[in-house]
Amino acid sequence: MRDVAVIGVGMTKWGELWEKSLRDIFVETALLALEDAGLDRIDSMYVGCMSSGLFIGQEHLSSLLSDYLGKNPVPTTRVESACCSGGLALRQGFIDVASGMSDIVLAGGVEKMTDVNGHEATYALGTAADQEYEGYHGITFPALYAMMANAHMAKYGTTREQLAMVAVKNHENGSKNPLAQYPFKVTVDGVLKSVLVADPLRILDCSPITDGAAAVILCPADMAKKMKKRVVKITGSGQATDSIALSSRKEIAWIESTSVAAQKALAMAGKKVEDIDLFEVHDCFTIAEICITEALGLVKKGQGGKAVEDGLTSLAGKFPVNPSGGLKAKGHPVGATGIAQAVEVVKQLRGEADKRQVKSARTGLTQNMGGTGGSSVVHIFEAE
Amino acid sequence: MRDVAVIGVGMTKWGELWEKSLRDIFVETALLALEDAGLDRIDSMYVGCMSSGLFIGQEHLSSLLSDYLGKNPVPTTRVESACCSGGLALRQGFIDVASGMSDIVLAGGVEKMTDVNGHEATYALGTAADQEYEGYHGITFPALYAMMANAHMAKYGTTREQLAMVAVKNHENGSKNPLAQYPFKVTVDGVLKSVLVADPLRILDCSPITDGAAAVILCPADMAKKMKKRVVKITGSGQATDSIALSSRKEIAWIESTSVAAQKALAMAGKKVEDIDLFEVHDCFTIAEICITEALGLVKKGQGGKAVEDGLTSLAGKFPVNPSGGLKAKGHPVGATGIAQAVEVVKQLRGEADKRQVKSARTGLTQNMGGTGGSSVVHIFEAE
Numbered sequence: 033m034r035d036v037a038v039i040g041v042g043m044t045k046w047g048e049l050w051e052k053s054l055r056d057i058f059v060e061t062a063l064l065a066l067e068d069a070g071l072d073r074i075d076s077m078y079v080g081c082m083s084s085g086l087f088i089g090q091e092h093l094s095s096l097l098s099d100y101l102g103k104n105p106v107p108t109t110r111v112e113s114a115c116c117s118g119g120l121a122l123r124q125g126f127i128d129v130a131s132g133m134s135d136i137v138l139a140g141g142v143e144k145m146t147d148v149n150g151h152e153a154t155y156a157l158g159t160a161a162d163q164e165y166e167g168y169h170g171i172t173f174p175a176l177y178a179m180m181a182n183a184h185m186a187k188y189g190t191t192r193e194q195l196a197m198v199a200v201k202n203h204e205n206g207s208k209n210p211l212a213q214y215p216f217k218v219t220v221d222g223v224l225k226s227v228l229v230a231d232p233l234r235i236l237d238c239s240p241i242t243d244g245a246a247a248v249i250l251c252p253a254d255m256a257k258k259m260k261k262r263v264v265k266i267t268g269s270g271q272a273t274d275s276i277a278l279s280s281r282k283e284i285a286w287i288e289s290t291s292v293a294a295q296k297a298l299a300m301a302g303k304k305v306e307d308i309d310l311f312e313v314h315d316c317f318t319i320a321e322i323c324i325t326e327a328l329g330l331v332k333k334g335q336g337g338k339a340v341e342d343g344l345t346s347l348a349g350k351f352p353v354n355p356s357g358g359l360k361a362k363g364h365p366v367g368a369t370g371i372a373q374a375v376e377v378v379k380q381l382r383g384e385a386d387k388r389q390v391k392s393a394r395t396g397l398t399q400n401m402g403g404t405g406g407s408s409v410v411h412i413f414e415a416e
Numbered sequence: 417m418r419d420v421a422v423i424g425v426g427m428t429k430w431g432e433l434w435e436k437s438l439r440d441i442f443v444e445t446a447l448l449a450l451e452d453a454g455l456d457r458i459d460s461m462y463v464g465c466m467s468s469g470l471f472i473g474q475e476h477l478s479s480l481l482s483d484y485l486g487k488n489p490v491p492t493t494r495v496e497s498a499c500c501s502g503g504l505a506l507r508q509g510f511i512d513v514a515s516g517m518s519d520i521v522l523a524g525g526v527e528k529m530t531d532v533n534g535h536e537a538t539y540a541l542g543t544a545a546d547q548e549y550e551g552y553h554g555i556t557f558p559a560l561y562a563m564m565a566n567a568h569m570a571k572y573g574t575t576r577e578q579l580a581m582v583a584v585k586n587h588e589n590g591s592k593n594p595l596a597q598y599p600f601k602v603t604v605d606g607v608l609k610s611v612l613v614a615d616p617l618r619i620l621d622c623s624p625i626t627d628g629a630a631a632v633i634l635c636p637a638d639m640a641k642k643m644k645k646r647v648v649k650i651t652g653s654g655q656a657t658d659s660i661a662l663s664s665r666k667e668i669a670w671i672e673s674t675s676v677a678a679q680k681a682l683a684m685a686g687k688k689v690e691d692i693d694l695f696e697v698h699d700c701f702t703i704a705e706i707c708i709t710e711a712l713g714l715v716k717k718g719q720g721g722k723a724v725e726d727g728l729t730s731l732a733g734k735f736p737v738n739p740s741g742g743l744k745a746k747g748h749p750v751g752a753t754g755i756a757q758a759v760e761v762v763k764q765l766r767g768e769a770d771k772r773q774v775k776s777a778r779t780g781l782t783q784n785m786g787g788t789g790g791s792s793v794v795h796i797f798e799a800e
Contacts (some may be wrong), residue, residue, distance in 0.1 A: 033515055053548065055548075067609055083469050085467050085469040085470045085543050086469045086470065088547065089497055089542075089543050089547045091543040092465050092660050094496075095497060095498075099664070100720075105657050105658060105676045107656060109495050109508065111496060112477070114475055114476035120493050124493065127512055128511060129481050130516075130517070131511050131514050133514070156469070157474075158473055159469050159475040162474075164439075247426065251494075271460075271491035272488075273483065273491065274489060275483045275490050276479050276480050288489070309733055334488075402479065403476050406480070407479045409477065
């Protein structure tokens with residue numbers, strides 16, 4: 033297998049982009065990534081998208097997007113694993129370059145979620161749960177994560193305030209990210225007084241509904257070394273699955289697929305989690321980030337709430353988690369999220385993250401997951 | 417890149433399987449493929465499915481299916497490119513093994529289409545067209561292919577009877593396939609008198625709505641040589657895209673993406689199309705097979721109608737096309753079709769195709785496509 037590097041990244045401001053269609057926002061970011069790479073060539077393309085069928089009535093997505101990008105007849109493939117779709121597009125691009133099948137690969141992600149009403153969006157997102165055993169009974173994603181939060185609080189004494197501190201931290205970081213959907217700060221009190229969605233989760237515990245896209249350009253590391261930018265290699269890729277129904281898991285408040293994926297990715301990179309300088313993780317709800325910090329091994333099981341309270345995961349902490357603002361502040365266009373995490377890590381490792389820059393960052397990790405952890409993918413990035 | 421072989425194939429009878437859910441039919445075929453391979457191990461899995469979101473309200477599909485197969489936490493990824501989804505799952509599996517990332521990969525395809533009513537199925541299939549420029553105006557897939565048929569008839573003198581002969585040939589072959597949804601024979605007169613769907617296409621020109629799945633097991637060719645079955649290698653893989661909107665094509669009655677994909681696959685295999693002993697192609701409508709025989713280079717442009725009339729593509733002809741019965745007789749569960757083509761070719765190259773066996777077959781080609789040719793993928797198979 034060949035070594036693989038990221039040579040271009042692209043992302044535009046996320047939000048409720050009613051004046052643009054899915055194809056518009058994807059092509060904008062893809063062109064930015066190509067411009068960043070200084071190239072106008074791709075050999076193949078992967079697109080992560082969860083549910084363009086339900087959100088905008090469009091399948092057959094990757095051919096449509098490469099057409100609007102002016103790149104047909106290049107091979108293009110959409111991959112889907114709910115909110116993990118973007119991370120899997122990155123992984124398929126990585127395998128494509130590593131195999132020798134393609135030299136220059138665009139891995140992108142996109143979701144257009146605000147063209148339907150809230151009920152329809154909730155239904156579409158609910159298709160990431162087990163339709164026959166969860167969806168059929170009317171459960172929604174905030175409710176599933178609320179059960180995880182209640183279990184975590186009951187088992188480990190995690191507090192309602194600690195959940196809120198995840199939102200406070202990520203909005204603090206997000207306030208320094210001009211591309212974030214909600215670049216404002218929030219307070220613990222503000223989170224606790226926000227509207228209740230699914231007890232104990234309130235609206236400010238939840239990531240938003242977002243239109244957005246992101247793209248990266250991959251190539252063999254040897255080729256990247258001839259280019260002008262600092263070379264950022266992908267040195268580890270790990271993917272794992274679990275039952276998508278919470279009821280089938282051994283532990284409700286533990287994300288096994290992330291644990292397995294992280295171990296695989298770190299082993300491939302020859303790294304320990306302590307070697308990593310920053311983390312972009314899937315904080316679709318505040319409780320999710322707490323569980324993820326445990327599954328990645330940043331802290332012991334049950335200590336994720338204390339970690340955020342102690343500042344361990346803040347921008348200046350030992351393990352900076354979600355310097356971009358995370359899904360919470362940056363937004364969560366589900367298929368795009370995994371790619372946007374890679375965009376942030378590459379910017380950080382190049383020293384291009386402005387006010388949210390993690391000092392002297394040389395290594396980064398992305399963790400993207402589907403549903404309540406039915407699928408997870410972890411990548412390790414290293415600056416040369 | 418490592419050489420890749422197919423060491424197991426699985427498929428069950430296709431049809432209106434109201435007593436089974438999507439997960440049931442997928443797992444049945446996956447287990448058959450594992451049994452055929454003599455293994456109970458997979459390192460990763462790819463699932464081709466076009467629109468489980470619209471058909472059964474379920475995304476996050478690959479994790480669900482590997483869970484029901486008892487294979488979590490293995491990495492599993494769903495790929496989508498409309499009716500080309502199965503072929504792309506095969507290609508991603510091929511790249512995964514070739515790269516060295518995984519040794520034993522299950523590539524499967526599935527679609528459950530008959531749990532919704534006809535209007536909903538027509539809408540879901542229509543999402544393979546350009547929603548903003550085709551779907552918005554109410555066009556359906558039979559109508560799009562009817563335009564291609566009219567253009568072909570006007571430009572090349574292709575006759576209504578020649579279209580019917582494709583159905584006659586494929587149902588003749590399908591009558592010898594116990595897994596086919598419609599294993600009966602039809603006559604030219606029967607096709608011409610069947611219900612009009614979109615002029616000039618009649619119901620017997622159209623592939624059916626189908627529930628079905630199929631699976632293959634891939635591994636490095638070196639590993640395959642140690643097993644008992646005849647080794648069938650995948651020696652070429654080509655994928656290409658085109659505008660998914662017919663209105664954006666240079667020629668309405670020519671499938672450019674198939675032409676490009678076939679040239680790539682044949683070049684990779686070091687073969688000419690004349691070297692291939694049998695072809696499984698995407699006859700979603702009778703006109704499609706006529707266009708595909710031209711795009712593959714079996715005959716010159718415009719000669720596809722004459723080819724079927726002359727018997728060139730019949731089971732005993734120079735270029736046997738769709739010995740399985742094709743989409744027309746076997747059925748067309750869209751995400752599964754590309755994998756089922758591979759199942760048939762492997763059975764043929766192993767000499768296991770019973771009454772529809774192509775004599776002394778050593779090489780085979782599969783051609784799977786999305787929409788009206790917005791995406792195409794071609795694979796070359798060779799028996800050792």
